[in-house]
Amino acid sequence: MSGVVKRAYKYRFYPSPQQAEQLNRTFGCVRLVYNRALDARTSAWTTDRQRTTYVQTSGWLTEWKRTEELAFLNDVSSVPLQQTLRHLQAGFVAFWDKRARYPRFKSKRKSRASAEYTRSAFRWRDGLLTLAKMDEPLAIVWSRALPKDAQPSTVTVSRDAAGRWFVSLLIEDPTVTSLPATDAAVGLDAGITSLVTLSNGEKVTNPRHEGADRRKLAKAQRELSRKARDSRNRAKARLKVARIHARIADRRRDLLHKLSTRLVRENQTVVIEDLSVRNMLRNHSLARAISDAAWADLRRMIEYKSGWYGRRVISVSRWYPSSKTCSTCAQVNASISLSVRAWTCPGCGTSHDRDVNAARNILAAGLAER
Template identity: 40%
Template sequence: MKARYKYRFYPTDQQKQDLAKLFGCVRVVWNDALAICKGSQKVPKSGDLQKLVITQAKKTEERRWLSEVSVVPLQQSVADLGVAFKNFFDSCNGKRKGRKVNSPRFKKRTNRQSARLTRRGFSIQGDGVYLAKIGVVKPIWSRELPSNPSSVTIIKDCANNYFLSFVVDIEPVRVRADNQSIGIDLGIKTFAVMSDGTQAKSPDYSKLDRKLRKVQRKLAKQPKGSNRKEQTRVKIAKLNNKIANKRKDFLHKLSTKIVSENQVIVLEDLNVSGMVKNRKLARAISQQGWAEFRTLCEAKSNKYGRNFQVINRWEPTSQICSDCGFKWGKLDLSVRSILCVNCGIEQDRDENAARNIEMVGMGHRHDLKRTGRVGKTTSVAQPDELSRITGASAGVSMSK
């Protein structure tokens, strides 16, 4: 199976100039090819596009500087454009699963820059990596590469940090699981509540978020194209990187712990795009990284040989007692604890939902004869119904 290993490196001043030239050429080739595709009725083949925007363009006065960089990343840029159009068309035709993919867009100088090299464009030489027409760069080897990489992507993010991202082949790791299965209920204040009763608190992003808002307000008042505006843009990018790194560290540690200890991991499919329409919770939901956590759990499950499952988002996981199967109906988000009128057991909302997620994922649904309602229950429980609700707090869970 394929995996990416990412390392940071610090280029010299001359290498920064050469990399800036490389990123500019890759960006121009992409934009030229995209302009041709948008101006034609049918998307040309990748080989025909390479002849137009690389081979023939080098012979013109306007684009002759394309020959100053390696041709490998230019060819890969055109190939990536073809893949982007294929994904867009497959998404429109329903052949591609997941959310709809937008059509390719033109690249900007201020956005994240990247250039991909295949094996004929780079080589590993001791502690350094030779890049064609760039020279030898020395990344910080935080871990060893498990095998020889098939390609490397040179990345410059919005905060002017440089990275090398290698694509390598890895072997699956067989580790014995301590538990058979686990269900996970995702939320905001408490990021994850597991069916075994354990909880994982979300990192506190409030301090960084306040700084970010302050700098964003400053950016909006500065004149366009000024040097101060560019400096402020870099500050915003660095703050966003700090938040992203803090979130990524938390998600990697949590997903590794869950996947290594459990054989079956069950999550609930969440309609995040619909949830962020709530303007009061949109910023908090966007900072959690639920989609990234799901991707990490799925990838690490494949690596460790685990069974990863996602249940339907319409399963009433918060409306059913996990002990007796009695359905008490839809609950208000402020309701955090419920006293089941059928079995008399007090249920924590999030733990109850996590246990139901695990049971649905494992195929252990409650017996329908036991899930019938003994008494009449309102559709939405209110905080003053003491016979059903034993506690309320300001916490929020995204389970239904």
């Protein structure tokens, strides 16, 4: 890791009715500007084969504000509107580089409601945050302390489907420094029965968060399906479903953060499989369990935390037969099926736990690539 790490600190806050109204209006304007700009850029390419830029979309925004139809865009801060155009530009750049799909339109019901403010659109003074177009600071619940003398460079306000409000402060965090070097290395084998199996023989239990609340979630979804569309009772039922989903996601995220932090702190090198989770989700028999395990989220956390603390992550090809290779003599036993959890090597006679053996092979393959 080089230089100071930029890190986001996320907190819940409780807006006043006036603040909530202003923020909801801002979310709507951000979504409208994004969708209009995406439609205009798509039309420009479809009809005239013209590739537009952020500068052009910014000019369009100025023109839209001058029309009677969209004059209400002037009622909210201009910074979140400009930022959503920058996000759209980043989406197109990722698409052109073949790193992402073509940008999609934002939905009022399904898309994340958020707005991003830069330094010119908020005031940070004595630990109080006041956004543009607001007279009072946000009532933030400081669940953990910010680093001393922290100065946010960007503030993102969001509201999730469960109706909870969050504010994320992006700061330069001098407390994140490289950890002392160590010779420890670990291989990870992702699974469903065990969330991950380590090469040292440890198995991390999969708590199956979604499965634990499945009956409660199914009941809430049935009640939602019976409510009349666009009725108040349907809105209440939808909120109940969203809160169950939020509870599941919060517990899963908490576990993954604790696990990833422990693995990165204890090991200099972490070796993982380069799994294609998107393709694996096509297996309808395992899709729910794979989604609940959230292997992709765990990998993402391990990778960025390794960058923070000066650790290394190595990925092994998904085609490497880690489960069918003896970790003692390296003989491949192709006859082993996916349902076999323990087997004995015909070459050296070593008895293997399938997952532990796979983790050891993943570690050996990763260290051989260094």
